Amino acid sequence: MFEVVSNEILAENLHKMVLVAPRIARARKAGQFVIVRLDQGEERIPLTIGDADQAAGTITLFIQAIGASTRKIVATPAGGFIRDVAGPLGKETHITNWGRVVCVGGGVGTAVLFPLVKALAEAGNEITTIIGGRSEKYVILADELGALSKNLIITTEDGSQGYKGFVTGPLSEMLADPERVPQAVFAVGPVPMMKAVANITREPGIETIVSLNPIMIDGTGMCGGCRVQVGNQTKFACVDGPEFDAHLVDFDGLSDRLTSYRKEEAARHAAEGCKLAKEVAK
Amino acid sequence: MSNDLSPKERMAIDRVHMPELPADERNKNFEEVNLGLSEDQALSEAKRCLQCKTRNCVAGCPVGVSIPEFIDALACEDMPRAAQILRGDNALPAVCGRVCPQETQCEALCIRGKKGDAVAIGYLERYVADWAMQHPDRLLSEPTPEPTGKSVAVVGCGPAGLTAAGELARQGHKVTIFEALHDTGGVLRYGIPEFRLPKEIIDREVAVLAQLGVTIECNVIIGKTLTIAELRSEFDAVFIANGAGLPTMLNIPGENLKGVYAANEFLTRVNLMEAGRREDSATPILQRDEVAVIGGGNTAMDCVRTAKRLGAKRAMIIYRRGEAEMPARVEEIKHAKEEGVEFIMLTAPLEIVATEDGWVKALRCQRMELGPADDSGRRRPQAIPGSEYDIPAGIVINAVGTNANPLLTATAPDLKLNKWGNVVADENGETSIPGVFAGGDIVRGGATVILAMGDGKQAAASIDAYLKR
Numbered sequence: 001m002f003e004v005v006s007n008e009i010l011a012e013n014l015h016k017m018v019l020v021a022p023r024i025a026r027a028r029k030a031g032q033f034v035i036v037r038l039d040q041g042e043e044r045i046p047l048t049i050g051d052a053d054q055a056a057g058t059i060t061l062f063i064q065a066i067g068a069s070t071r072k073i074v075a076t077p078a079g080g081f082i083r084d085v086a087g088p089l090g091k092e093t094h095i096t097n098w099g100r101v102v103c104v105g106g107g108v109g110t111a112v113l114f115p116l117v118k119a120l121a122e123a124g125n126e127i128t129t130i131i132g133g134r135s136e137k138y139v140i141l142a143d144e145l146g147a148l149s150k151n152l153i154i155t156t157e158d159g160s161q162g163y164k165g166f167v168t169g170p171l172s173e174m175l176a177d178p179e180r181v182p183q184a185v186f187a188v189g190p191v192p193m194m195k196a197v198a199n200i201t202r203e204p205g206i207e208t209i210v211s212l213n214p215i216m217i218d219g220t221g222m223c224g225g226c227r228v229q230v231g232n233q234t235k236f237a238c239v240d241g242p243e244f245d246a247h248l249v250d251f252d253g254l255s256d257r258l259t260s261y262r263k264e265e266a267a268r269h270a271a272e273g274c275k276l277a278k279e280v281a282k
Numbered sequence: 283m284s285n286d287l288s289p290k291e292r293m294a295i296d297r298v299h300m301p302e303l304p305a306d307e308r309n310k311n312f313e314e315v316n317l318g319l320s321e322d323q324a325l326s327e328a329k330r331c332l333q334c335k336t337r338n339c340v341a342g343c344p345v346g347v348s349i350p351e352f353i354d355a356l357a358c359e360d361m362p363r364a365a366q367i368l369r370g371d372n373a374l375p376a377v378c379g380r381v382c383p384q385e386t387q388c389e390a391l392c393i394r395g396k397k398g399d400a401v402a403i404g405y406l407e408r409y410v411a412d413w414a415m416q417h418p419d420r421l422l423s424e425p426t427p428e429p430t431g432k433s434v435a436v437v438g439c440g441p442a443g444l445t446a447a448g449e450l451a452r453q454g455h456k457v458t459i460f461e462a463l464h465d466t467g468g469v470l471r472y473g474i475p476e477f478r479l480p481k482e483i484i485d486r487e488v489a490v491l492a493q494l495g496v497t498i499e500c501n502v503i504i505g506k507t508l509t510i511a512e513l514r515s516e517f518d519a520v521f522i523a524n525g526a527g528l529p530t531m532l533n534i535p536g537e538n539l540k541g542v543y544a545a546n547e548f549l550t551r552v553n554l555m556e557a558g559r560r561e562d563s564a565t566p567i568l569q570r571d572e573v574a575v576i577g578g579g580n581t582a583m584d585c586v587r588t589a590k591r592l593g594a595k596r597a598m599i600i601y602r603r604g605e606a607e608m609p610a611r612v613e614e615i616k617h618a619k620e621e622g623v624e625f626i627m628l629t630a631p632l633e634i635v636a637t638e639d640g641w642v643k644a645l646r647c648q649r650m651e652l653g654p655a656d657d658s659g660r661r662r663p664q665a666i667p668g669s670e671y672d673i674p675a676g677i678v679i680n681a682v683g684t685n686a687n688p689l690l691t692a693t694a695p696d697l698k699l700n701k702w703g704n705v706v707a708d709e710n711g712e713t714s715i716p717g718v719f720a721g722g723d724i725v726r727g728g729a730t731v732i733l734a735m736g737d738g739k740q741a742a743a744s745i746d747a748y749l750k751r
């Protein structure tokens with residue numbers, strides 16, 4: 001059992017949760033994740049370790065409640081318990097001093113980006129962070145990322161905050177400017193965003209790393225469910241990744257596999273919704 | 283009671299038939315297929331044993347269970363003694379009685395099999411083990427061990443780890459099992475379905491360990507949460523039994539389509555996560571009318587019979603050799619056929635064909651014929667040119683095998699591995715690191731429950747000796 005120390009709402013459906021997990025706090029490195037199972041009978045859900053406090057023995061998760069399982073997890077209050085938390089899983093990010101680095105985050109990917117930006121800043125990189133959201137209320141962790149970055153650029157699709165448009169806008173401008181062109185790009189977010197970033201950095205040949213989010217079960221290389229096509233090889237994202245060379249990833253294949261259970265999930269979502277509605281009615 | 287029939291009288295008794303659920307009923311649920319022998323059946327079968335001095339059967343058993351002795355106790359209706367003999371040789375008899383390939387082990391060498399049917403040793407083993415589970419109060423009590431003050435870490439909660447933990451605890455050592463998943467049992471829980479091995483059996487074995495004072499810590503991945511080096515410094519000895527959990531890919535086009543599963547994923551979803559088992563199960567599983575399972579071992583049989591139970595109209599085994607070459611237990615093949623599984627033999631997969639929107643549509647195959655025997659003694663399949671054809675399928679499951687998982691070994695550079703990534707251990711289970719022992723599938727590659735159990739027992743004896751050095 002893992003105790004929830006705190007559970008804050010950062011934006012609509014986005015929670016920051018701190019858990020007691022001393023062994024994981026001690027062992028984890030940037031880029032790694034845990035698998036969380038709320039209770040008996042629940043799904044195993046992969047979540048990036050956003051931060052850790054070794055002295056306190058805690059880890060921080062940023063959780064976007066998008067489906068039945070993530071909604072149940074974020075409903076656990078401070079003082080409550082999560083039954084299973086296993087990790088740290090996956091490879092740690094290869095951190096070095098590239099010089100100028102751009103970190104791009106979209107949606108909950110911004111939270112996944114946070115430990116990366118922190119580690120890159122500690123390694124002495126000059127960081128520009130570009131974070132995007134649909135509108136102002138979906139922009140998260142701006143202050144925290146701003147404190148670690150030389151520049152922070154915010155983009156919103158509706159122009160309610162910062163640059164109007166997608167994260168790729170400011171990134172393209174930087175690529176075109178010899179004074180600002182980065183040596184490496186990190187991108188984490190929805191698959192179409194990562195694909196778009198990979199497409200614009202491919203031509204200039206800028207090293208680009210993405211963190212992938214396929215469907216997982218065990219997270220230890222046992223089931224093969226998380227496989228992604230990288231170059232001409234099949235990789236298991238949970239053990240070979242989750243970070244890969246963006247220019248080699250088959251994003252269309254990944255997108256497609258992520259829809260494998262759309263019908264089943266929609267049915268469960270609806271069923272859970274009904275249950276909830278009934279409880280509220282009572 | 284006595285067991286003093288003449289050989290002639292014994293020879294006159296016919297082998298029992300295991301009572302089973304009717305095939306067209308059981309292929310819709312996950313109830314155990316074999317119901318177990320009645321007392322009369324068990325006693326009659328026990329009396330078929332000739333009590334041979336040569337003990338051929340024992341030579342066929344990988345851990346040398348005292349077969350004629352436990353059968354004699356059973357025939358004398360001395361159940362506590364039968365249970366004690368069995369338990370002394372086999373830590374998991376209720377499991378082995380259900381899943382061991384007896385027809386290639388003890389029963390293959392049984393004298394009675396030379397002319398007619400071998401003694402049903404597996405059924406009797408299960409009968410005695412089940413009796414013992416139901417009558418804990420009648421078992422001969424075990425002496426409580428003196429604590430030795432030594433501690434042992436066991437990595438992995440499959441049959442090898444469970445066995446070693448039990449033996450070590452009985453010797454008075456303080457044992458902690460570290461398990462990567464959220465539950466115990468290893469393949470016994472996530473791989474082998476309940477229609478062959480009910481989870482209750484694993485739960486009971488685990489409860490026995492808890493009574494012996496063994497601590498089980500789930501959600502700890504050695505190599506990630508803790509390293510072998512850390513275990514080595516915190517414990518007096520370490521036993522590595524993390525199995526062979528890494529699926530072998532087919533390496534054919536279409537393997538990443540939606541609807542293609544590795545056997546481990548398919549079975550884990552259904553067995554460990556209960557997908558498709560309950561109306562409201564949290565973890566989803568795809569259900570399709572046509573399911574093609576590639577492979578001919580126990581894993582393939584478990585997948586295809588599970589697919590049938592989840593509602594497939596056509597559940598098919600696709601195997602590149604012939605039925606005689608299939609490594610699955612004879613009983614699994616028989617049960618699968620009775621349940622309506624189709625066997626498509628001498629057929630090799632070439633490609634998985636997709637629909638327009640990326641789902642599996644068919645398995646493109648090629649017919650094979652058997653050529654001369656290869657190194658393993660099995661006849662090598664050869665492709666028949668121009669024989670390609672498509673088998674319609676909405677789900678394809680790859681059950682061709684597993685390899686050693688490098689998660690643990692990658693972080694233990696001093697641990698010697700062979701070229702397949704298996705841990706190298708000598709006949710005592712010792713690895714290249716002093717105080718670190720290993721056994722089960724991580725050493726042997728995909729093998730059997732009884733061999734994993736035997737390794738656990740051997741390693742426990744070696745560890746005990748090591749700790750007393």
Ligand SMILES: Cc1cc2nc3c(=O)[nH]c(=O)nc-3n(C[C@H](O)[C@H](O)[C@H](O)COP(=O)(O)OP(=O)(O)OC[C@H]3O[C@@H](n4cnc5c(N)ncnc54)[C@H](O)[C@@H]3O)c2cc1C
Pocket residue numbers: 033043045046047048049061062063064065066067068069070071108111112212213214215216242258259260261262265266269
């Ligand atoms: C290595 C890794 C790290 C991750 N880190 C985080 C994190 O830090 N914070 C966070 O909020 N989420 C993270 N995710 C994604 C998270 O695991 C999924 O959102 C979660 O599994 C969805 O479960 P659900 O039952 O709530 O939703 P579901 O009902 O299963 O899905 C709802 C919708 O999301 C889609 N979906 C399903 N699985 C995923 C997935 N893995 N990624 C994206 N979309 C998916 C479905 O197709 C569906 O449309 C991570 C995923 C991986 C693989």
Ligand SMILES: Cc1cc2nc3c(=O)[nH]c(=O)nc-3n(C[C@H](O)[C@H](O)[C@H](O)COP(=O)(O)OP(=O)(O)OC[C@H]3O[C@@H](n4cnc5c(N)ncnc54)[C@H](O)[C@@H]3O)c2cc1C
Pocket residue numbers: 381382383437438439440441442443460461462463466467468469470473474502503504505523524525526527549580581582584611687689690721722723724728729730731732734
């Ligand atoms: C579907 C299927 C059906 C089978 N049917 C039969 C049968 O009928 N008869 C038979 O004799 N054999 C059968 N086998 C083979 C048999 O199950 C295995 O040989 C046996 O389980 C091996 O035991 P083990 O203890 O070595 O490993 P496993 O049972 O694989 O257990 C290893 C355990 O270690 C855990 N682990 C892995 N890595 C780590 C880590 N880094 N840290 C901590 N824990 C870890 C795993 O999660 C697992 O719980 C079958 C196998 C499969 C897959």
Ligand code: SF4
Pocket residue numbers: 330331332333334337338339340349350391392393394401403
């Ligand atoms: S070989 Fe057969 S008949 Fe002889 S002791 Fe063993 S089980 Fe009995």
Ligand code: FES
Pocket residue numbers: 215216217218219220221222223224225226227236237238239
């Ligand atoms: S999640 Fe099972 S192999 Fe990666």
